[in-house]
Amino acid sequence: MLIYADENLEVIHRPGASPYLLITFNEMEIQANGSRYWGQRFCEKADIAALGFISCRPNWFPAASVVKAVEVAAPILRAAPERILYGHSQGGYAALRYRRRFNATTAIAFCPQVSINPKAVPYDNRFLRHFSPDLHANMGIAPDHAAGRAYLFYDPFHAIDRRHAERIAQLQAETQLVPVHMTGHGTVRAFTGTERALALINACRAHDLAALRSLARSARIEAPMRPYQNAVAAMARHPAWADALHARFGDRFAPVERVNFLYHRANRHIGDGNLMTARAMLTDALSLRPDNPAVKHRLKDLDARIAREEKLANAS
Numbered sequence: 001m002l003i004y005a006d007e008n009l010e011v012i013h014r015p016g017a018s019p020y021l022l023i024t025f026n027e028m029e030i031q032a033n034g035s036r037y038w039g040q041r042f043c044e045k046a047d048i049a050a051l052g053f054i055s056c057r058p059n060w061f062p063a064a065s066v067v068k069a070v071e072v073a074a075p076i077l078r079a080a081p082e083r084i085l086y087g088h089s090q091g092g093y094a095a096l097r098y099r100r101r102f103n104a105t106t107a108i109a110f111c112p113q114v115s116i117n118p119k120a121v122p123y124d125n126r127f128l129r130h131f132s133p134d135l136h137a138n139m140g141i142a143p144d145h146a147a148g149r150a151y152l153f154y155d156p157f158h159a160i161d162r163r164h165a166e167r168i169a170q171l172q173a174e175t176q177l178v179p180v181h182m183t184g185h186g187t188v189r190a191f192t193g194t195e196r197a198l199a200l201i202n203a204c205r206a207h208d209l210a211a212l213r214s215l216a217r218s219a220r221i222e223a224p225m226r227p228y229q230n231a232v233a234a235m236a237r238h239p240a241w242a243d244a245l246h247a248r249f250g251d252r253f254a255p256v257e258r259v260n261f262l263y264h265r266a267n268r269h270i271g272d273g274n275l276m277t278a279r280a281m282l283t284d285a286l287s288l289r290p291d292n293p294a295v296k297h298r299l300k301d302l303d304a305r306i307a308r309e310e311k312l313a314n315a316s
Contacts, residue, residue: 001013001014002034002035003072003073003076004068004069004072004073005032005034006065006068006069007056007065008055008056008059008061008062008064008065008135009032009053009054009055009056009059009061009062009065009066009069010032010034010037010053010054010056011051011052011053011054011069011072011073012035012036012037012050012051012052012054013050013051013052013073013076014040014043014044014048014049014050014051014052015049016043016046016047016048016049016050017047017048017049018046018047018048018049019082020048020049020080020082020083020084020105020205021049021050021051021076021077021080021082021083021084022039022043022048022049022050022051022084022086022201023050023051023052023053023083023084023085023086023095023102023104024037024038024039024043024050024051024052024053024085024086024087024091025038025053025054025061025085025086025087025090025091025092025093025094025095026038026052026053026054026055026087026088026090026091027087027088027089027090027091027188028055028058028089028090028127028130029256030054031054031055031056031057031058032054032055032056036052036054037050037052037053037054038052038054038087038088038091039052039086040052042194042197045194046194046197046198049080051073051076051077053066053069053094055090058090058127058130059090059130059132059135060090060093060094060113060116060127060130060135060136060139061090061093061094061097061098062135062136062139063097063138063139066094066098066101067101070098070101070102077102077103081105082105082106082205083102083103083104083105083106084104084105084106084107084108084201084204084205085098085099085102085104085106085107085108085109086107086108086109086201087108087109087110087112088109088110088111088187088188089110089111089112089113089185090113090127091109092109092110092111092112092113092152093109093112093113093114093115093141095107095108095109095112095150096109096112096141096145096150096152096168096172096175097139097141097145098145099145099146099147099148099150099172100144100145100146100147101145102147103147103148104147104148105148105149105205106148106149106150106151106204106205107148107149107150107151108150108151108153108200108201108204109150109151109152109153110152110153110154110187110188110191111153111154111155111158111161111164111185111186111187111188112141112152112164112165112168113127113164114140114141114164114167114168114171115136115139115140115141116128116130116131116136116139117131117136117139117140118131120140121163121164123160123163124160124163124164126160129293141168141171141172142171143171143172143173145172146172146173146174146175148174149174149175149176149204149207150172150174150175150176151175151176151178151204151212152165152168152169152175152176152177152178153178153179153180153187153188153191153216154177154178154179154180154187155179155180155181155182155183155184155185155187155229156179156181157181157182157184157229157233158184158185161185165177176209176212178212178213178216179216180216180219180220181220182220182226182229182230182233183219183220183225183226183229184225184228184229184232184257186225186254186257189224189225189254190219190220190222190224190225191215191219192224196215196219199211199215200212200215203215224252224254225253225254225257227245227248227249227252227253228249228253228254228257228258228261230245231245231246231249231261232260232261232264235261235264235265235268236268239265239268242261242265243265246261246265255288255289256289258285258288259285259288259289259292259295262281262282262284262285262288263281263282263285263292263294263295263298265281266278266279266281266282266285266298266302267298269281270302275302275305275306275309276306278302279299279302279303279306282295282298282299282302283299286299
């Protein structure tokens with residue numbers, strides 16, 4: 001049932017049989033439509049009581065809207081003494097940013113950002129186009145946002161996510177870093193499936209670090225994005241191996257993973273002077289994600305370079 005909506009987010013309540021209320025926050029790829037929330041299928045399968053916060057666009061859950069929504073949801077929150085916050089990327093940020101606002105017992109965050117303010121995180125420009133000074137004033141995760149325990153899952157080999165994770169752990173008390181190697185920015189996908197997700201939540205509730213390490217290890221081994229992460233890791237020093245992995249497993253890559261691989265592999269080809277090979281890869285990437293600004297910009301620059309070089313060759 002939709003219990004709150006404004007220009008920034010919607011909140012949907014689902015009663016359930018779980019001994020806790022799971023408060024979920026979506027990643028940026030899905031947006032509010034009046035009836036869905038992130039984690040909905042999982043909550044329905046496991047009959048979990050849920051409060052789904054879902055953004056109307058990639059906006060990192062502006063504080064003014066969250067405060068109003070929490071006021072509306074107050075009766076539901078009062079009836080649930082155990083409150084678990086759960087989210088990935090922008091949703092992981094919200095799960096940690098609003099720990100105290102919800103008086104959370106547990107927060108579970110995958111690949112969160114400490115902020116998207118470029119002045120606060122000059123090492124990360126992935127979400128720059130979504131930053132709004134009006135919406136995101138003082139948005140950074142701070143020590144006084146902490147409540148209960150938090151568990152932050154991330155890939156240590158993803159340099160940007162690692163920097164965010166380490167900064168958050170320094171800022172927020174009772175935050176446990178849980179590395180899940182070779183999962184990239186899609187760490188949450190390694191824990192899909194009702195049984196595994198329930199085991200993860202229960203291990204966090206019990207503060208069972210041995211169980212969490214075991215879950216992270218098995219999730220890493222069986223992670224669907226592992227071939228993609230291996231291909232990306234091989235690109236710098238073993239490009240032929242990266243190409244072989246892409247040829248064998250590329251059809252299993254998620255669309256965003258395939259676009260990322262083609263984009264970065266094309267950049268390597270440009271550096272090596274293989275411009276037409278690079279162009280073919282960028283064209284393939286654009287066919288998968290026509291709205292990707294980085295790919296469009298790179299292809300435009302490459303076409304201009306090819307035209308210049310052809311003009312010089314013809315002149316000689």
